[in-house]
Amino acid sequence: MIVANTLFTRLVRNSPYLLIALLVVPVAGGLLGVLLPAFSWLPALNETNFNLSGFSQLFSTPGIDKMVWLSFSTSLISTLLAFLITILILASYFNSPWLHRIQRLLGPILVIPHAAAAIAIGFLITPSGFLTRLFSPWLSGWDTPPDWLFPHDPMGISIIIGLTVKELPFLLLIALGVLAQPEIGKKLRAQHKVALSLGYCPMTAFFKVVLPNLYGYMRLPLLAVLAYSSASVEMPLILGPNTPPTLAVAIMQWFHDVDLSLRIKASAGAILQIGITVILLLTWKSLEVAIKKGSAAILVNGEREFGGMIIQRFTHLLTSIILSIIGLALVAMVLWSFAGFWSFPDLFPQQLVGQHWQTAIMQMQTPLWNTLLIAITSTFIAIALTLFALEAEQQNTKTISSISGFIIYLPLLIPSIAFLFGLVWVFEQVGSQHAYINVILAHLLFVLPYVFLSLANSYRLLDPRFGSVAASLGASPSKIFWQLKLPLLLGPILIAAALGLAISFSQYLPTLLAGAGRINTITTEAVTLANGASRRTSAVYALVQMLLPALFFLLAWAIPKCLYRARA
Template identity: 65%
Template sequence: MSKVLHSADLFSRLVKVTPYCLLALLTIPVLGGLMGVMLPAFGWAPALNKTNMSLAGFNVLWDTPGLSQMIGLSIRTGLISTLIAFALMIIMLAAFFNSVWLKRIEYVLSPILVIPHAAAAIAVSFLIAPSGLFTRLFSPWLTGWQLAPEGSLPYDAFGWSIIIGLVLKELPFLLLIALGILAQPELGKKLRMQHQIAINLGYYPMVAFFKVVLPNLYPLLRLPIFAVLAYASASVEMTLILGPNTPPTLAVAIMHWFNDVDLTLRIKASAGALLQLAITVGLLLIWLLLEKISAMIFSQSLINGRRHYAHQLVRAFTYIVTCVILVFIAAALIGLVFWSVAGYWRFPDTLPSSLVLLHFENAFTHIYTPLFNTLVVGVVSSGFATILVLLCLEAEQITAKPLAKWALLIIYLPLLVPSIAFLFGIVWLQQLLNSQHAFFNVIFVHLLFVLPYVFLSIADSYRRLDPRLARVAASLGSSPWKVFIQVKLPQLFAPILIAMALGLAISFGQYLSTQLAGGGRIATITTEAVTLANGASRRTSAVYAILQMGLPLLGFILAWGLPRYVFNNKQA
């Protein structure tokens, strides 16, 4: 009996300390990484025998040719893509709110969320290139082109290619986050009721959404929007594949400086990382300013009693834009598949003249090591993240204290701080500690990005568990450990698998963190895909992009299928 009590007490103590471990795991590396990049930027770099504090790194940075263009490109692509993705998400929610079409759009866009950024960028580049699928569809019968024309997309100087890629990736993320918020029982029921009351009072459905639902929904979307803006302003994978190279975005330039054989350029890269951090913070402040300006402009419209604002026109526009987005996504994926199996495919033929599997066969002869590394890093990081999150959520129920708002902000911290800023600092610290464990370093860094998504994926399901079942089990003599393992986890079988699949998808898509933390020694499917996209043939790039998409998709198929299989067998 004493042993049972001791084990129960040990489990309760372990669970209660888990939230602090989770917050420390997210806070210390990010802040330590920022400190690790800040000191070299000001001249203190023992690894390079530089210990005199100075502004030499910033002086070299200011003298970089094209720096202003790099900064402008980062600001433009980050802010414009986020604004477009946010606007599209809002009008789609408003047009299809409380309708069956919103659920159908969710089913269509959900798989897009798991496509890694690099794979999405490759698909978009194949679509919008001068010899891409769009040009082929209209040539020569409409354009008269018998040869591929000269075009500015991709790699255009303004960054429209990057903006298109970012919008297509971030729109599903924002939309699914919003739908997840609306799926909360109390909040969703309240907002739907208020929306219906407004319609009964004569407001058009879209007007009712903007006046009743959006003011209550937007505050809950602010942190996800900030995460999207922070990523878009410092993206590396997409800008490497879609962006210009003369000059590139600041984030890409920083990566090149850090990987240069001239180690003194790392001082410049550290100064650039701090500049990138300042740009991202500035964009977040600009977004907050836009919030204030929008509130001032539209505050009176919320209470002016007007029921109609060109409702039919806006709704028709939303339908057209939604169809265009879905067609664009479908065309990008179809073009990617065709390139992966294309034999001879001359321009302007719409379809290849022959289909072959040679490119897959060639890829499979070299893919074993990258595939093994991808799976090991993904499974370990997502598995550990899921266990840590489950224990943290169990601590909420044992202590009857939900995580504070500031704790939620810390969970978002790795997503809000540009990864290119604190990852450089972590690498500096690893070199200072002479850490040679490349696999461990990569898994640890992946964990920082996987944890927030796993937490957000499973937290709502865990908090909605019926507490009466746990009380009944406890009253029958079950220890907290048994209640956790035998009562709560079986109810969460499907959400846990979905959370792990999401964690795997996030880990599979990591490029910059794998390159920096592994020192280029850990090859994964994503690192190979990005490398090939910048120099190999389209066919080989398409094969690796499809493999990139296939791995997370397989994880979600298992997550969706296993619960049905297990529960059907139990019933039988």
């Protein structure tokens, strides 16, 4: 017992520093590993003289200006659209039961991997997609698929649609999570009621009173979304143009080219990608400052109504359109997974078959096993580290408070395409040839922040009097942790675990790079199949991608209910 208590105390004391090391060291090492080759220091290719030849090659690449503009514009516009729609939904349905109904409808979209979401949207907007079939030929007059470039349009509109639809549920759930916190939510709702009592319409009251206070809590998640979308690979690879692609996709192609000298150019591109992300973050900050100055007078001018009813009706229509797009995309994907012969413009297939599922299930056994093994291992490590770090925080062991601040967002704010290439170089330098371990560590960088952010509030809100009573009865800290706190937090722990699994399931670039292409998962196979393979097979893989996180979230919801019912 004494040995167990001593071991527990050491684990708790050291866990915050281990957590920070796991977040900072790989990112810092990865950045160093991409910075040196960018300046032509790559001994493996006999390049040991620092120079700017990599950047010269990069900026002489045909279409590099379009690549940069595509990365910049699609990420900024999609994040801005997702944020504006989130604010409109919150303002229109604030203190309304519809807000939680919309949350329940959009919530499942959060766990859908980006690759699966891109495939589903592709099935909707292709020339022979479900959207054109829905209106043909009775309204459009089309007997053959129209001649348009969606997806893969040169302006990146398809990417913007995909990123907006995928980012919207995340931002909405972040905002609702802030409002669900007792102190913050109660204060904001009270201020909203005071504004209503003073004659402000509900929409104006939200924009003048709630939004300025709410935005501060959403800033870091917004910046993380902006940084991710600027260097996203899955969405642009499936929905974006190919001549030229976005910069992140081009970097990935250069890195995997058989010509190893292109790695110098890829590293220079990764540095440029970091620059694009920094400019995006500064642009967002400039927009914040401009809007703050421009709206200062409006907030205090005493106007009670700013077209609230018109905005509300527009939001109702917009919300209906978004939910319809999501629903139609999912229906299209399910139909394609069972479709036999399906000619245009028929709305439904002439026959439904199960052959595609049978073939895919036989082929996906190894990718499915790899997916589950990597996800469960990385999530277990993330849950354990998070729980010990939060316990250290409660025991006042001088933990570093920045865990829940900037550091926890570090892997999310820095473009993954930049430091992951360097991380591969770090693995090579230390001689790590274990592909599974490399991939698990790479996944952990992205799973750990989400697990920590998911569990932190629940752990901190746990009533400390339970522990005090147990301690007064002679229970040791380890016994209080294992037998009291963890059972009380079973529900939040399972939800955090399901979220961690969902994040791991969706990782494409970390799996591809850290595993050196030797480890196939459901996500890597789905992305590969989405680019040129049968629609039916790619639909099956995309649905499996969606069903895996949905299954674990269902278990996370059902297990506590069954256990509590048995105890009762």
